[in-house]
Amino acid sequence: MAGRKINPWLKIGLELGPVIAFFVAFTRLKDHTVTLGGAEYGGFILATAGFVPLMIVTTLILWRLTGRLSPMQVATLVLVVVFGGLSVWFNDERFFKMKPTLIYLLFAGLLGFGLLKGKSYLALVMDEVMPLEHEGWIILTRRLAAFFAGLAVLNEVIWRTMSDEAWVNFKTFGLTAAIFLFFLTQGGVFKRYEVAEDRRNRPGE
Structure with missing residues (x-):
């Protein structure tokens, strides 16, 4: 809904x-x-x-x-x-520092599970914002799942090897910037697989 x-x-x-x-x-x-x-x-x-x-x-x-x-x-x-x-x-601050790792692993796991079933769970929450063809959603979902897994690993490396201040800066600015840059670099997928306006408005398509 x-x-x-x-x-x-x-x-x-x-x-x-x-x-x-x-x-x-x-x-x-x-x-x-x-x-x-x-x-x-x-x-x-x-x-x-x-x-x-x-x-x-x-x-x-x-x-x-x-x-x-x-x-x-x-x-x-x-x-x-x-x-x-x-x-x-x-x-113990370690619990809170592990939270982004678990969040991104959860997201990567859910997206990966959908891909195994030939579905894009990403499309379920974003299709109204930027309608794409099914193939485009699959490509974007595959890349985003890998990206989230990479963020989980990166968070583990940073909180385990760097200071509290470095981790807070990473969490506040680094993660936000990384997600923004990820979607910014997916312009080719959006352009190639975007659903044309006239097709969105046709019933049955």
């Missing part, structure tokens, strides 16, 4: 707002610690503790305004709550 249309800038703000807020909070709190119940919590954990409820609120607002959430949005929220909560509960 199609959701209600909202201002695209509002949608972007709701989706990226928590990520930007996490970056700002970490930048300001990275050298601070707070003692609660005899345990010391560093800036990373404090930023995570604020990110989780903010993510819940913005996702609920998006759902209320549009009337729907994509499976990817739901999966992302669940993993944020689970792994963000584990990081705060155990005072």
